[in-house]
Amino acid sequence: MKQAFLTALVCSTICSLGAPLKVKGLRTESATNPIGVSNSPRLSWQLDSEERGNFQRAYEILAATTQEKLDEEKADLWATKKQQGAAKLLVSWQGKPLKKGQKVHWKVRVWDKQDRPSGWSKIATFVVGEQAKLLKPGRISGFESSSEKLNQLYRQSIANLEKRLDAFTEGDVAALGDGSAVHRSARAFLYHFDSVPHLTEWLRLMDSEITKDNFFPIYPGAQTTAPVSSDSGVLVTHPLWWMSGDAQPTRSRWDAYEGHIIAREAQDTLLKGTKWGGIADSENVAAEFIDLCYLGFSCRLILELALPAVQPQKAIRFQVYASRIRKSFERQFVNKDGSLKSKSQTGHVLALRSAVLNPEQKAKVLADLIALVTKNGSKVGPIGAHFLPGVLSLTGNQDLALKSLTSLNAEEQKNYTESGIAEWLMTFVAGIDTIAPGFNQVIISPRIPSNDSLSWVRAYHDSPTGQISVYWKKLSPDSALKAEVMIPTGALSRVILPIRKNQKITESGNEIADAKGVEIIERKDGKVSLITQSGKYSFLIK
Template sequence: MMMKKYLIILLVWFVSDVELALATAGESSLQPENLRCEYLENPIGLDEMSPRFNWTHKAGNVAAFGQKQTAYRIIVASEVRLLHQNKGDEWDSGWVNSDQMQQIEYKGKVLRSDRYYYWKVVVKDEKGLVSAWSKTAFWATGLLQQNDWKAKWIGTNELFDPSQKDCNISDPWLRKTFNLPQKPGKAVLFLASVGYHELYVNGKKVGDDVLSPAVTDHTKRARYVAYDIAAALKPGKNVIAIWLGTSWSIFGPYLTAGRPNTPIVIAQTAIYNTKTPVAGAKPTLVVQTDESWKTHASPSKLLGTWDFAKMGGELWDANQEIADWNTITCDEAKWSKVTVYQPDLILSAQTVEPNRLFDEIKAIGIESRPDGSYRVDMGVNFAGWTEVDLRGNKGDRIAFEYSEREQMDQTFNLHSAYIIGARGKGTFRNRFNYSSGRWIVIRGLKYKPQLSEIRGWMVRTNFQAATNFECSDTLQNWIYDKVKWTFQNLSIGGFVVDCPQRERLGYGGDAHATCETGMYNYKLGAFYTKWMQDWRDVQGTESIVGNMYDPEFARKKVMSGRLMNNGVLPHTAPTYSGGGGPAWGGIVVSLPWFVYQHEGDKRILEKNFELIRGWLSFLDSHTKDDILQRFGGDWDFLGDWLWPGATAQGMNNNKEETLCLNNSYRVFNLRTAAKIARVIGKDVEAEHWEQQAERCRAAIHARFYRAADHSYADSSMANLAAALLAEIPPADLRAAVMKRLEKDILVLHKGHINVGITGGAMLFKLLRQEGRDDLIYSMTSQKDYPSWGYMKANGATTIWEMWEKDLPGHSLLHSSYLYPGAWYIEGLAGIQRDPARPGFQDFIIKMPGLDQKQLSWARASFDSPAGQIKTAWRREAGRTELEVTVPPNCRGRLNLPEHMLREVIGERKYIKILEVKNGYGLVLLSSGKYIFKM
């Protein structure tokens, strides 16, 4: 008989009565803020013809409850002055009775190329009171049609020779001088390059982006970046200068007929006297790349060949410097004419944030070594730039070797060098490449450098952070911090690389291990929208494994590398290379669905529907009796990857466990695709995929189920998780299979994880869905091998590629095991998506199923697409306190144990019970801040 306890459950309001829930009489309770267009703040250069608007709300009274938008009005104007007069000459939505504040499409006049558009929004609150107008936001269009481009692709006549150990061509300078009669009012320069670029106007760099543009499939596309250069121009003589970096221009898989194996650029700007030229106005001058531009080799050159483990670094020869190369004073007498090229590339806008420098990293130690070199400890493993002040004699070559392993001078052939010039001093600084590691060995210096002379920066795509989290468990905090740091160091160029030092490839399988962690911790709507376009671009081509410049190896012995045009996908995008399996291509189904759930973005489902259909059709062509068969070469049908001890056991195999896992994953893809089809009204396809999933489910269960212990195939943790996630077990067996998974974790592996990248992503997804925080906590709280705690005990500052540390050739900064990052927010902080209404205007709060000894408190703030959600809970001396902040125009569904729910309901009329199920009940919370004491 249970001991009867006195349970007091209180709900504390931060106001004294209901009347205070309303803002001051006559004033709206809402104020629109955080205006975004296509997920970006005031973007320029968009080529989307129907851009979408998002905003959130600031509460007029932070102590109030029930703030809700009941209507909105958006106006878009061609000039700021018109907007200030509340005139929308481009579009006035009128009052729309809706609480929608996400993914609202522009429905005004047809957009024109190279124009600024200004917009703002006003709303009505729950009492019909009208808010103040939001602050002014804007976006600028790019060149909306391919025939808007009048410029020509230009570069040098130097071509890359892949037979060399290091790149044989210099990073070129290009420049153009011109005259202006007066200071311009408007001038936006659109610049696309194959290879990285920097833009200068009259000697000054434009923008603070680095390593631009975003990485793109240069067999099909080049992305242009828009730069507003009006402020940098002046009356009289001006110069526009462009510096190209070799980088991705010589990447083997991008080698195509018609495009030279060298960096090239196309750019143009129309310069107007007025800031807002009227329709049909002629520009004062058009400056564009053509044969009239001049070029000269720069002091910078790529070290390495931009290939597997040959990413190298940079060589700077100070003897080749020309101080005024980008100013009007430069003598062009020794400059050459550019070469004009005609590559067949689609030009489209870079609708993702650029790369930026973050987190200045200072050296913490320098060791003098017997061979005269110096070893610098930067204190943390990171991917990014380094800067070192140097002194020496003219011609001295100072070498830098980068390593992520303390016992090695150099890992993955990452190295750079600087040649001292006549001044006898200088500074090495990255420009068109980046390194990855913690330690730097400096060779060639005749003195010991000072700590203050060595600096570093992490480089990543400039998306915004969304979340803060911490809890009572220091190991969990360490894992969370290192998962986030690792994710950031992998997010370079508008996609997630597997590792920043060895490959820099965008693996689809690895994306499963990172994408929900990414979305729960960063604002990645634009980032993943861009990456999905990359996947559409690469469809129809098999992966390439090996040296692209050795056709015999790359195209015949390992994989064909030929165009297939039947829905096949390579295992990486936009990079083509690398091995994988069905779960790698399967990212094209799951990632759009996850983005839709997170952002409420139906367009990403619509744009990628044919991509999804093509991929599933390709898998169908390799299916027999409802079982997917092995296809492709040795590196085309991988299953789980990098589980504990995997390299010794053999990962790339033809065993039944691989076939089982890949078939389960295919069913997971089919079920997800059916959901996507239902959302966008493709009911015929949805029914087909639902029926197909059920047939395949039955076939998989019949072939692979092991009744003796309720497992599948080899009874591995990965196959148990995959089968459960794909709903393979019949309903009457599901609980038994789940119990078998629990035993596998807690008993057979003594609380440890025993999966890799693919299996781990599915395992954590499953356990989050099932609310099994206890099982996830068991795996994340271990401190011996294999575990994240083992990484911590071995001095890790980033998450490794493998559970083992010291296997040679493997990365210590990798995308493999980042999947706990979503659980900290969704599980421990308890902030969960509402599957019935994507986008977080409705969301669920559920405290984790852990006891006080495991975790006594946790708190998080999450800038969701709909506003900032906060939770904080604490368990102490048999009492539980929970704080929840529901943002304006949102609703939280609080999930509480049923016996507690009965005590709460009836206490306050403002709490509405929604359902009671499986021992838990859901109550509805309108916007406001709540404290529950239980």
Template sequence: MTNLTVEAVTCEYRKNPLGMDIKRPRISWKIQSDLRGTMQKAYQIQVAVHQEDFHETIWDTGIVQSDESIQIEYNGPQLESRTRYFYRIKIWDNHDRESDWSETAWWETSLFSSEEWKAEWITPDPKQLDLHSEAAFLLRKEFTLKTGISSARVYGTGVGLYELFLNGGRVGEDLLAPGWTSYHKRLQYQTYDITEQLQVGTNAIGIVLADGWYKGNLVREDHRNIYGDTRAAKLQLHVTYHDGTEEIIVTDPTWKAATGPILFSEIYHGQTYDARLEKEGWSQSHFHDEDWEDTIIPDMPITKLVAQENVPVRVTEVLKPMESFVTPAGDTVLDMGQNMVGRIRFQVRAPKGTRIVLTHAEVLDKEGNIYFGNLKFAKQKVEYIAKGEGIETFAPNFTFQGFRYVKIEGYPGQENGLPLDHFIGEVIHSDMESTGTFECSDPLVNRLQQNIVWGQRGNFLDVPIDCPQRSERLGWTADAQVFIQTALFNYHGGPFFTKWLRDLQADQLPDGNVPFVIPNVEGGKGSAAWGDAATIIPWTVYQTYGDKRLLSDQYDSMKAWVEYIRRQGKNEFLWNTGFHFGDWLALDAKENSFVGATPKDLIATVFYAYSTRILRDAAKVLEKADDVEEYSILLNHIIEQFNQEFVSPAGRLVSPTQTAHIIALMFDMVDGKAKERTAYELNELIMLNDYHLNTGFVGTPYICFALSKGGYHETAVKLLMKDDYPSWLYQVKKGATTVWEHWDSIKPDGSFWSDQMNSFNHYAYGSIGNWMYKVIAGLDMDATSPAYKKIKIEPKFAGISFTSAKAIHESMYGKIVSSWQLTNDQVAVEVVVPPNTTADILLPKAKLVDVYEGDELLVTGDIYSFIETSEGVKVTVGSGSYQFTYPNEEGLRPRFTENTKIIDFLDHQEAVAVLEKVAPGITKPPALFTTKARSLKELVEIGEANLTEDKVKEIMEEINQLEWEEVLV
């Protein structure tokens, strides 16, 4: 039995994908091995049309000498539409082992051409049913099938949103289908396997149609019918029999139409459902639809249908409410304990006609009343009218709410308290695979990580929306690009961003400009750091997943964006014209302004350089030699002009803002002494601001990276650990369970930022997660080897407060772990490297002779590549699990931890300085760190200083009031 296996086989990122229109899909796999240093030396892929018979393959690669195990493109005969293909993989490794075949996997194609669509668009006859009715439409048809059904598939879509029913049951679990795209240019359709739901004889199929994004209220209060004013559906059902014959049932004017219990359903506003109007059995056979209306074929402005690209939106988790209570204003409120996105499902026994109203909100005000002010014109209201027949269960569809609290009205007996077991919260988002975790020794930072993840879940609903509660919920480009790396660590976003980038490309203007939101419903044009999503996101997806095809597909879009910038103004090397959002919501903004103090042309020119650098690097990957040369030259000119325009001869940036310094450092706009000075002055700006940031959307994602990169890592950690306003942990201490839009969405006195724009679930500032994973935990990749083929493990021990940190990421090659822990005596670093990859590991402050790997000294073990440097010991390893330990002798041990604000580790001289300042007369101050004591309290307990307990508390309180600069100047 071999201990080398092929696992987690996927096609286009998915396990057994149903309904793809990709003609040359790509196959990936992961390797499991019980030996360290395992590398694939060769692979073989076989593809067949019969699961049981791989002797008749349509494609057999033979043994391919290669270490590639991701994104291997199918290169066999042309695929057929509506066909299932089975495939399997085996590999050979560098230990001369051959694996068994993997488990057989499959992909199934859908419709490859528009000619294969036999169905028509249908909608109710407007002479019989008001097409502008707020009520959702019901469409139905009966059909008869003979015996011997082998398989059946539905290919369906609709505008706005649709749900499919067959023989009385719901088809699939997808919500908000077909998703939100640039509808006139591309509309997704879904594929469902309905074989088990069909029956011999008479069957019935039904469709529910609601407005959704297509024609519902969007952006502004009076703004509707953005894409069209007619709901419609298109569907065809293919039934294959054992004898090889086939029947096709399609949407056409033989279908019947009516309205039902959904009287109103909107993305922003919620739903009104009258259970008394339910049409029992409407999607079952033998239903009497004689009084239903006719359907017609409308003239629809949609020409291009594409198979589902993104993962579907689904219910991914169920939450139970924590409590219910009555507010000072007298409202009965349900508390879910978590700011979530989704819906409430409830059950009730009530008299016929009872109206139950649920109104959703994120927070309570300082008086303890439920707060709706930040919703703008969104109602977030669900109304249910009971039919009065036993226990009724209900959850709304075609809508979603962002909420933690729910105001309940009309629930029978609620004056005696709500029965909590009758309510659950269903969490809804794009059903992405979780791929990352982070934890550390600080519970507030762990809660911050949870908030980042919940913010991502709540705002990734088919598109990366900016907020899920108020009347906005749009695909803002800046939010997506600043968060993209954090997003792709936490969740697998390959299909999600592939779909969204194709809409970006579709909505990109003819001159290359990129609208503010995608899909483009605002009509706005581009801004620096917003339109740059066109380059940043495809490049990041390529780096994370090795997706060269997506990079190639988006290359023209990337190039068009850079060329658009290049044409702006008189100087092609500066971007100093046009509208820009600047450092949006920065705290250094002028009164009554959303835009920070950093000059917009400085920001624009930096992002111009950044996008140009990405474009050049993409050209290298795609082997476009002429473009590599052209954009290398352009990049050099932009940087040169930036330095002439924004940097003094002495190396000082003209803008004395944190953000100006951050982005100049982060994107390598300055070099040499100017770079040193910029890093120094950034640190000074933050110190002078009491170690607080004042950055907005542009500066915040990179602030800690710029500090750590510039040699001021401890300042970066102090920023993270601040828990007063403004800071990440201030939000946590204020009870946040998602990331806020404003640093002071809730002010220190409990009042709110302006109702005008105040989301309590806005993921952009959650981009700090990327720094936590890469720098604190130290889990990163070598940029020259995408998809973590070559891993970089370089933790920076955050001695100011952390005693441990751990990041885990499930990469395309497998699970990567970077974990470290500090005790008084020892540093421990654990690393897991997946097969078919290597890792360069830095053990900070280690000495080679002291490092153990497992139970053996590193120098005598089986790891062959290591070296001691000024930074510590650098080790190169292949796959496997590694446990490194070495003495804690280099100022890495935990620092004051008992209720102190200043918890930096002090060396001997600093300890004396602090103690002499706050406690003169201590007899033995030098003993402070000659023992294993971690605090003054411990010193008292072990008798190393003649201090009483009260004196220790007094000293600690005085230390809390100090900053190191006061002590050590």
């Protein structure tokens, strides 16, 4: 009896400590077992743990010329020994020099926060080569909701993205669309498909065909340039860095996209916006308006890219450009009361997202946009469809966003399914996003409608750090809300949920003060904001 008690006590103690970490998801240059990587590749892996707040304290990598040697732990290419640190994303190769055509086998083990070693991971491989061979991208997301209309938008958008990626993988360099289409879909590609290698290759092709005047082409293989599409050499770079966590392309490509923006300014020294490259008035918006907005948008993004590119001093040029663009836009397109001369919904959302308005003008333009959408529903083309849902969600108008998107005819629906609506579904409906590059710091902030247009959502995204999942459900009739989230091992998150004055929030039946790995940092304006460590959490607000 005493022995049984001691055995149970030991088992209970071990269980309370949690199992060691597990290593999974080995990748080389953001791809699984790739063929054609450089001779100085970067290695990544993910972690799995049942324990909240667990993390990697150290790691060890072994690499060998054959699987047999690796099985015997005879690392004839690289043996790091135990390295202190949490690095697990894009760890640079420090082993023996590699040759073209060489196949490398590698594996990893880690030590957790209590310095307990994991088992060795499964073996991964890569082959050194001059150019990467693209593989069919796998799905890395899921989404379903109580709204069949939203589910339909999701399915149609996924089918569109997959068709384009598959054709590009097979060698059709124009299959992703022109630069404008790729820019609108970039984050959707990255949310839903294992597409980092594909967008990286697309940008490489764009770089290889920069004109002698430093303009990007409208798409790889094209002989023409134009605003928006050519600007995608900048516009696609930002989401690729932000969602993959890979800053290397921002540095290696700086001269290319900096040169493009400088060339844009040299072509339009007064920064008035011009008709060039065949651009025409579109969606009831003047070509000059579109051109100037996208130049402003590009400057805003290149200012953000200057940090990972380690080019802070060069950012000053683009701050000056941005200021000049705002002043020019105001002179040409803004009325004295702060409203836009254009009455187009596309014009309003484009101005709001392109850093061309001051705060007072933004407030007026937003109010006018809400009035237009409330009166007429969604009346936008592809450009406006990319921005409208996000603008409404960001400004606290989720009810209106959902109403407009669930009232579309077939033609209007096509504009959205081809313009990145699957990104909006993940970011603002499911609420999955990142605060820092590569999802090391996750934000879970679903915009939950105040009406009955949407009662539940279930979604997941396999990020570079690991899988993030969300399930939220409105519990009638007392306006209660259930939210279950999973944060990848080694990551932190901020969770933001709606809450009323008379409501309280618990986690797995416990007061937040008594729950492990989570704390409230703010409660105001009808929202509660929490910080969590990694792990699974079940919140109830009632």
